[in-house]
Amino acid sequence: MIRADKDLAFILQFENVAWYEKGCVKILDRRIYPAKIEFVTCYNHTEVAKAITDMVTQSGGPYAAAGMGMALAAYEARNKSQEEILEYLQSAAYALSHARPTTVKRMELVVGGCIEAAINALEQGLELDEAIFLHVLNSMNKRYIRTGEVANYLVDMFPNKGVIMTQCFGETIVGLMLKEAKRRKKDIKLICPETRPYFQGARLTASVAYEQGFDVTVITDNMPAYIMMSKKMDLFTSAADVICMDGHVVNKVGTLQISIAAKYFGIPYFVTGIPDRSHGKVSTVKIEERDESYVLEAMGIRTAMEGVKGYYPTFDITPPHLVSGVVTDKGIYSPYDLKRY
Amino acid sequence: MIRADKDLAFILQFENVAWYEKGCVKILDRRIYPAKIEFVTCYNHTEVAKAITDMVTQSGGPYAAAGMGMALAAYEARNKSQEEILEYLQSAAYALSHARPTTVKRMELVVGGCIEAAINALEQGLELDEAIFLHVLNSMNKRYIRTGEVANYLVDMFPNKGVIMTQCFGETIVGLMLKEAKRRKKDIKLICPETRPYFQGARLTASVAYEQGFDVTVITDNMPAYIMMSKKMDLFTSAADVICMDGHVVNKVGTLQISIAAKYFGIPYFVTGIPDRSHGKVSTVKIEERDESYVLEAMGIRTAMEGVKGYYPTFDITPPHLVSGVVTDKGIYSPYDLKRY
Numbered sequence: 102m103i104r105a106d107k108d109l110a111f112i113l114q115f116e117n118v119a120w121y122e123k124g125c126v127k128i129l130d131r132r133i134y135p136a137k138i139e140f141v142t143c144y145n146h147t148e149v150a151k152a153i154t155d156m157v158t159q160s161g162g163p164y165a166a167a168g169m170g171m172a173l174a175a176y177e178a179r180n181k182s183q184e185e186i187l188e189y190l191q192s193a194a195y196a197l198s199h200a201r202p203t204t205v206k207r208m209e210l211v212v213g214g215c216i217e218a219a220i221n222a223l224e225q226g227l228e229l230d231e232a233i234f235l236h237v238l239n240s241m242n243k244r245y246i247r248t249g250e251v252a253n254y255l256v257d258m259f260p261n262k263g264v265i266m267t268q269c270f271g272e273t274i275v276g277l278m279l280k281e282a283k284r285r286k287k288d289i290k291l292i293c294p295e296t297r298p299y300f301q302g303a304r305l306t307a308s309v310a311y312e313q314g315f316d317v318t319v320i321t322d323n324m325p326a327y328i329m330m331s332k333k334m335d336l337f338t339s340a341a342d343v344i345c346m347d348g349h350v351v352n353k354v355g356t357l358q359i360s361i362a363a364k365y366f367g368i369p370y371f372v373t374g375i376p377d378r379s380h381g382k383v384s385t386v387k388i389e390e391r392d393e394s395y396v397l398e399a400m401g402i403r404t405a406m407e408g409v410k411g412y413y414p415t416f417d418i419t420p421p422h423l424v425s426g427v428v429t430d431k432g433i434y435s436p437y438d439l440k441r442y
Numbered sequence: 443m444i445r446a447d448k449d450l451a452f453i454l455q456f457e458n459v460a461w462y463e464k465g466c467v468k469i470l471d472r473r474i475y476p477a478k479i480e481f482v483t484c485y486n487h488t489e490v491a492k493a494i495t496d497m498v499t500q501s502g503g504p505y506a507a508a509g510m511g512m513a514l515a516a517y518e519a520r521n522k523s524q525e526e527i528l529e530y531l532q533s534a535a536y537a538l539s540h541a542r543p544t545t546v547k548r549m550e551l552v553v554g555g556c557i558e559a560a561i562n563a564l565e566q567g568l569e570l571d572e573a574i575f576l577h578v579l580n581s582m583n584k585r586y587i588r589t590g591e592v593a594n595y596l597v598d599m600f601p602n603k604g605v606i607m608t609q610c611f612g613e614t615i616v617g618l619m620l621k622e623a624k625r626r627k628k629d630i631k632l633i634c635p636e637t638r639p640y641f642q643g644a645r646l647t648a649s650v651a652y653e654q655g656f657d658v659t660v661i662t663d664n665m666p667a668y669i670m671m672s673k674k675m676d677l678f679t680s681a682a683d684v685i686c687m688d689g690h691v692v693n694k695v696g697t698l699q700i701s702i703a704a705k706y707f708g709i710p711y712f713v714t715g716i717p718d719r720s721h722g723k724v725s726t727v728k729i730e731e732r733d734e735s736y737v738l739e740a741m742g743i744r745t746a747m748e749g750v751k752g753y754y755p756t757f758d759i760t761p762p763h764l765v766s767g768v769v770t771d772k773g774i775y776s777p778y779d780l781k782r783y
Contacts, residue, residue, distance in 0.1 A: 303745040410659040
C-alpha cells in the first residue's frame with residue numbers, strides 16, 4: 102500500500118500536522134506555532150472535530166486531522182459488531198466533515214474515502230484503524246505528488262529575481278513552490294501579509310520561507326496595495342479553500358482585497374488548487390463566520406473597548422475576472438474554462 | 443484671548459491629549475489607550491520631540507504636543523537673555539517639527555506660530571511660557587471650530603441609517619462628525635478597520651464612537667473589500683496627514699487599499715482636512731518608514747520567527763482619481779480643484 106522507502110520523506114513532512122497513534126490523534130497547535138511547538142492530543146473523534154472547529158490546525162491540516170480522526174473512530178468502535186462499526190464510522194464522518202461549514206463537501210470526500218477503506222479492510226479481515234491510517238497516509242502522499250505538479254506550473258510563472266506576494270498559509274503548495282523555485286535557481290523574494298486574526302502569513306508562511314533560506318518580508322494587511330504601488334511586485338498567489346467550477350475562489354479573508362489591488366496595479370493573481378466539482382456555482386458555498394472575539398484581540402490581547410462589536414468572516418470570495426489563472430496539477434486554466442479540467 | 447466660558451468645553455476635550463504645566467508637558471499615551479490611561483510626562487522639549495517620534499500620541503496629537511513643547515522650551519530658557527531665548531526657541535522649533543518626517547511642513551506652521559506668539563509676548567513683557575500656552579489653546583480652539591465646519595459638510599454626505607467605514611483615527615473630525623450626526627438624528631453605523639500595527643481603529647475610533655452611543659463594529663485590515671461586497675456600505679471616509687494641492691492624499695497606510703476597493707464597488711471616498719499649500723505636488727512629501735519590529739509583533743507580542751524581515755511604511759498615497767471629494771471647512775471640493783480653496 103505505502104512504499105515507505107520512497108514516500109516516507111514526503112509523509113514525514115505531514116507528520117507534525119496530525120498523526121494517529123493507537124488510541125489518540127496528535128495535532129500540531131498552529132495557533133501558537135512557531136513561538137511554541139505543542140501538540141493537542143485527542144482521545145476520541147469528537148475531540149478531533151472540536152480541534153478542527155477551534156482551528157488548532159488550518160489550511161490542509163483539517164483534512165489530515167479528519168482522516169486521522171476516522172482511524173481513531175475505528176479504534177473507538179473496535180469491540181462493536183461490523184454493522185455497529187459502520188454506523189459509528191458514518192456518525193464520526195458526519196461530525197468530522199461538519200466541523201467547519203465552508204469545507205464540508207471536500208471534507209466529505211476525505212471521510213468518505215476512509216469509510217471505503219474501512220469496508221475493504223472489513224472484507225479482508227484487517228485492523229480497521231491501521232487500514233484507515235494507511236489509507237490517509239496514502240491519500241496524503243498522492244496529494245503531495247499532485248501538489249508538486251501544481252508547484253511546477255506555478256513556478257513557471259515566476260520571473261527570475263521575481264517578487265511574489267502570498268496570502269495566509271498555503272501549506273504544501275508553499276513548501277513545494279519554494280522547493281521547486283530553489284531547484285530551478287529562481288532567486289525569488291517573498292512578501293507575506295500577516296493575515297489577521299491568526300497571523301498565518303507572519304507565523305507560518307514566513308517561517309517556511311525563511312527556513313528554506315528565502316528573503317522574506319512580513320507586512321501588515323493594510324499594506325499590500327501600497328507595496329504594489331511603491332515597490333517592485335511581480336505576482337500574487339494564494340491557495341484556495343474552494344475553487345468553484347464557475348471560477349470563483351473562496352479563500353482566507355483578504356484574498357479579494359489583494360486581488361482587487363493586484364488588478365488595479367496590473368499584477369497577475371494565480372490561485373493554486375484543484376477545481377471543486379462539488380461546487381458548480383459559488384452560491385453553493387457557505388462562508389463561515391466565526392466568534393467576533395477573534396478580531397477584537399491580537400495574539401490573545403484585547404484591542405477594542407468592551408462593548409464594541411466585531412465581525413469575522415473567515416473567507417471571502419474572489420470573482421473570476423480578478424483571477425489571472427487557476428494553477429492545477431494538469432496545467433494553468435482560465436477561471437472561465439474550468440470544465441475542461 | 444481665550445473665552446473660557448464658551449470655549450473651555452471644546453478645549454477640555456483636548457486636555458487629555460497634551461497639556462503644558464509649569465515645567466512639564468503631559469501627553470496621553472495613545473499606544474496603550476483605552477486599555478490603560480497613562481500620561482508620559484516630559485520635562486524638556488527634547489523629551490517632547492522624542493515622545494512624538496515614539497508615537498506616544500498620533501493623528502492631531504503631535505501638533506498639540508509640539509505647541510505645548512514650545513511653551514516648555516520657553517520655560518527652559520526663562521533665565522536667558524532675549525536673544526538667547528529666541529535662539530533657543532528656534533532650535534526647539536526645529537527639533538519638534540522634525541520629530542516625524544512626513545508632517546514637517548505642517549509642524550513648522552505650528553511651531554512658527556508659537557515663535558510669533560513669543561515675540562509678541564516679549565514686546566509686551568508677558569510670561570513667555572504662559573503666552574505660548576494660551577496661543578496653542580487658542581489655535582486648537584480655532585482648529586476645533588474649523589473642524590466643526592468640516593464635520594458639517596461631511597455629515598451632509600451621510601445617508602440616514604448609513605453605514606460608514608473609517609480608517610485609523612481621525613481624532614477631532616471623528617468626534618465632531620459623530621456629534622453632528624447625532625444632532626441631526628442620522629442613525630449611522632460605523633465599521634472600523636483595526637489599523638495595524640497600532641490598532642488605532644480598534645482602540646481609538648471604535649472607542650470614541652461606542653462612548654457616544656453609536657453601533658460600531660471592528661474588522662481586521664484584510665476585510666474591508668469583502669465587507670463592501672457582502673454588506674451594505676454607503677461611504678468611506680478618512681482624515682489625512684497631508685492633502686496635497688494636486689489632490690493626492692497622504693494618510694495612514696491602508697487608506698489607498700480601502701479607496702481602491704471602494705472605487706471597485708462604487709462606494710464614495712471622502713477625505714477630510716485642509717489642502718496643504720506647502721505641498722503643491724505629492725513629490726514633495728517624504729513617506730516615513732518606521733522600525734520593522736512594529737509589523738513583526740502585535741500588542742507587543744512577536745508574531746514572526748526571528749530572522750524574518752518586516753517593512754513598515756507609516757503612510758500611503760491615494761491618487762486623486764480615487765477621491766470623491768475633499769471635505770474642508772469651506773465646503774466639498776473636487777480633488778482636482780483644490781487651488782480654488
